Amino acid sequence: MDVNHVNRNHNLAVFSLVGGFLFDKFSPKTIVVASVLFFSIFTITTGYSVNAIELVLSRVLVGFGVGMFQSASVAFLGDANPKSRGTGVMVWGVMAGLGLLIAPYIFVPFHHNYRIPFLISGVIGFVISAIFYIFIPNVYKMEKRARNPLREMINGYSIFPMLAMFFFGFTLLNVLGYFSFFLEKVVGFTYGSTAVIVSVLGVGGIVFGIPAGIASDRLGRKYILVLAIALIFLSSILMIYLPRNLAVFIVLTIAFGTGWSIYSILSPAAGQDMVRDQVVGSVSGAVLMTFNIGGIIGPLLLGYLLTRMPFRPAFLYAAVIPAFIAPIITIAMRYPKNVKEIVNAQLKEESTI
Helix, strand or coil: CCCHHHHHHHHHHHHHHHHHHHHHHHCCCHHHHHHHHHHHHHHHHCCCCCCHHHHHHHHHHHHHHHHHHHHHHHHHHHHHHHHHHHHHHHHHHHHHHHHHHHHHHHHHHCCCHHHHHHHHHHHHHHHHHHHHHHHHCCCCCCCCCCHHHHHCCCCCCCHHHHHHHHHHHHHHHHHHHHHHHHHCCCCCCCHHHHHHHHHHCCHHHHHHHHHHHHHHHHHHHHHHHHHHEEEEEEEEHHHHHHHCCCHHHHHHHHHHHHHHHHHHHHHHHHHCCCCCCCHHHHHHHHHHHHHHHHHHHHHHHHHHHHHCCHHHHCCCCCCCCHHHHHHHHHCCCCCCHHHHHHHHHHHHHHCCC
């Protein structure tokens, strides 16, 4: 298992919520720019760390910046134009996918000096923060700030995407952590075939991400979320039980990656649909936080089960069953008829305290 995935999620679980809260309480532009600068600086210090303490501290601080940026940027794109919220956040997701696809080819020429990629990443971050500073307006929406965003972000509607993402976190982090091992040691693919299969994991998100965002704005967020999580569940269970076949596994991997890219990005947008505009940052952070908590527990559970049983049944319990629970919650997801319904519910709750 790739332990880095679990360690990263420890940081993001907390800092995603922090970034969303700060987005609601202060200038969105300030939080977005500051978070990019923060993880850019400590990305560079990671590459130039000279001992274990410096390395761990730098990685924790990178997680702080990335977690803040993750929730703040999704909140900004969703809040800037609520009518095209799905499209906005999926553009963010597609650009992130393209970055992951292109990055290895940029950094391969510098494999002889591991510090250079960290330096390049940091410099790119500085450039991006400058672009954000220039183009993001200081004020893009006039609204009264919420007194307690963390309290207002949870209601009878927003709890659904939070719970669904919690179980999805089990599935995704187990797949990311064990996928290569599963393909080689359990299914029996060669190293070359495994590399081909893994390489297509992000293709579906890049191709179908923006169309899915547009469809969610026009048809409704819930329909696209159900479709995405269904792809995740079906592809994961089929990969466990189908015999070795390169073409079939490539198709299933593309299907899983498509569902992953769409579900993980549109779920925070669904949370934003369910609260007042003043707390979209906090609810985005909370949805991402529950996902990251699931991403911590899931690999630990799978690791424990692997000491008790073979890989296939262990993966079924730790990854596929959570992928079955997530669509049930998504299908049960309710949407408010309008924002006034949410506000009235919040006022009623406050009057009983």
